[in-house]
Amino acid sequence: MRLNRLTAIATALVLSGALAGTLAACAAESTASPTSTADAAFADRMAAALTQWRASPSTGPFAFEIPGTALAASLGDGGVVATASGEGEPGAPLAPDATFHIGSMTKLFTAALVMQLDQEGALSLDDTIDRWFPAAPNGGAITVRMLLQHESGLDELDFDLVGHVAPQELIDDVFTRPPVFAPGTEYEYLNAGYIMLGRIAELAAETPYAELVDARFIEPLGLTSTYLDGEGTGPEAVDGFVLVCDAGEGADCAKQFGTVEHQEASPQWTGAWSAGAMVSSARDQAVWIRALVGGDVVGGQHLEQMIELTPLSSEFFTATYEAQGVPAVQLGEGAGLATWNVPGVGLCHGHAGAIPGSNGIAAYCPETDLAIVILNAIEPAGLTPGYPGLTPLTAGTLGALQR
Numbered sequence: 001m002r003l004n005r006l007t008a009i010a011t012a013l014v015l016s017g018a019l020a021g022t023l024a025a026c027a028a029e030s031t032a033s034p035t036s037t038a039d040a041a042f043a044d045r046m047a048a049a050l051t052q053w054r055a056s057p058s059t060g061p062f063a064f065e066i067p068g069t070a071l072a073a074s075l076g077d078g079g080v081v082a083t084a085s086g087e088g089e090p091g092a093p094l095a096p097d098a099t100f101h102i103g104s105m106t107k108l109f110t111a112a113l114v115m116q117l118d119q120e121g122a123l124s125l126d127d128t129i130d131r132w133f134p135a136a137p138n139g140g141a142i143t144v145r146m147l148l149q150h151e152s153g154l155d156e157l158d159f160d161l162v163g164h165v166a167p168q169e170l171i172d173d174v175f176t177r178p179p180v181f182a183p184g185t186e187y188e189y190l191n192a193g194y195i196m197l198g199r200i201a202e203l204a205a206e207t208p209y210a211e212l213v214d215a216r217f218i219e220p221l222g223l224t225s226t227y228l229d230g231e232g233t234g235p236e237a238v239d240g241f242v243l244v245c246d247a248g249e250g251a252d253c254a255k256q257f258g259t260v261e262h263q264e265a266s267p268q269w270t271g272a273w274s275a276g277a278m279v280s281s282a283r284d285q286a287v288w289i290r291a292l293v294g295g296d297v298v299g300g301q302h303l304e305q306m307i308e309l310t311p312l313s314s315e316f317f318t319a320t321y322e323a324q325g326v327p328a329v330q331l332g333e334g335a336g337l338a339t340w341n342v343p344g345v346g347l348c349h350g351h352a353g354a355i356p357g358s359n360g361i362a363a364y365c366p367e368t369d370l371a372i373v374i375l376n377a378i379e380p381a382g383l384t385p386g387y388p389g390l391t392p393l394t395a396g397t398l399g400a401l402q403r
Contacts, residue, residue: 036081039096043083045400046071046393050085053392057382059243060255067241067260068094068377071393072282075401076369080286088238088377090262099225099237099281100375101269103353105362106228106278107194109213111148111336112292113201115302116216118144123204125305125335129196132203135175141183144200147193148335149310153181157192163267167195167274187312187333191275198274209274221291225281230270237279239263240357240377250356250379260378263357276355282373285362290371293337293349293364306336307349330386340387344395345370352387354379359388370398 054066068086082096117123123144129152130139138153146152155177157170165173174192181188198209205212210231218226227234242249245258270277280288291297298306313332321328331339337349342365350363359382360375374389381388 038081042081042400046083049393049396053389054086059253062257064260066376066378066381070096070098070282070375072286073372073397074286080283082283097281097283099235099279100358101237101355102278102280102360103276103355105351105353106276108351109217110194110197110274112297113212114197115298117204119299132200137179138183146183147197150187150189151184151312152193153179153183154192155180163271167199170195187316194275195273221287223284226284227279229277229279238377242379266356268355282375285373286371289350289362289364306334308334309339342391342394345398361387361390368398372397
């Protein structure tokens with residue numbers, strides 16, 4: 001899944017301390033054999049940058065290395081190229097086409113699905129959710145659009161239940177707790193909202209969520225390494241690693257000493273469902289994000305709604321960055337897509353994701369016609385958990401593809 005946005009940004013800023021020591025081997029080669037001449041050239045050009053990125057994290061007193069990173073990108077009409085550095089599991093070199101649990105990057109499939117169903121008239125973004133969930137608190141005031149934009153005001157999932165009960169039971173449990181704010185008055189990132197959107201899509205289309213995603217996106221785009229964990233089939237995902245410390249694990253370890261350990265199987269891998277249970281490769285995600293943001297998946301008006309920053313999200317991110325005294329990177333979100341201002345590249349649209357064992361991002365940058373995907377075999381990864389690797393790697397990736 002992913003950290004609450006406020007927590008994610010605060011953690012990002014804590015983790016941005018200077019790396020202790022110097023990098024000894026910036027020119028380390030990719031650890032896996034590339035699949036084409038183009039991949040080989042890309043791997044060579046990106047080797048030093050990937051080595052530096054993997055050595056960059058710090059929680060203050062403790063510097064650690066990202067065990068493995070897979071990177072895929074495409075420029076204009078050029079094909080997708082991919083490379084990898086490090087390990088996906090202890091002692092196992094990470095292949096460029098390795099599959100990962102991609103966490104909240106799954107939400108783009110859910111948002112695109114809802115947009116298509118709106119286009120077809122199976123539902124409306126302005127429908128209130130009491131149409132499907134009569135027991136929802138404020139259900140007559142919360143719209144589908146508000147769920148997409150994280151403005152519903154509903155409470156979050158009980159993560160102790162994720163992976164142990166069905167999606168509808170997760171939703172029913174959320175409805176037992178009072179809302180945290182009035183609908184449409186605040187922005188707060190909410191995994192529960194995207195579980196609800198998955199169920200709304202199923203009920204509106206009278207078809208299981210996994211079948212809808214497979215038929216509408218995975219098969220047409222030839223995403224051969226992409227599937228919903230627990231319901232689809234495909235290459236087994238790497239387990240990845242986790243940062244562990246006395247305070248807990250992952251983001252709990254900010255400002256803490258810790259160790260990087262093998263990630264054990266997590267119930268979230270299947271239980272996150274339409275909010276975070278997809279498995280995919282960096283190469284597949286590069287195809288997907290270009291198709292989606294490039295306009296090949298939903299109509300123009302619906303794509304605009306996915307991208308256009310909501311005032312509430314813009315206010316949230318502006319205030320958060322200003323409070324920390326640092327330049328804003330994430331500018332806000334629309335109805336599914338986030339927008340980042342990436343130095344040397346411009347605006348990029350996409351989604352990040354984190355789940356036990358992995359942390360990644362997929363983005364398309366229209367000003368340069370660049371699609372880039374970074375998948376890291378650890379949670380958290382890098383200096384900025386909300387956009388892991390995007391700012392340090394994107395400009396170099398663009399340069400490598402332009403050579």
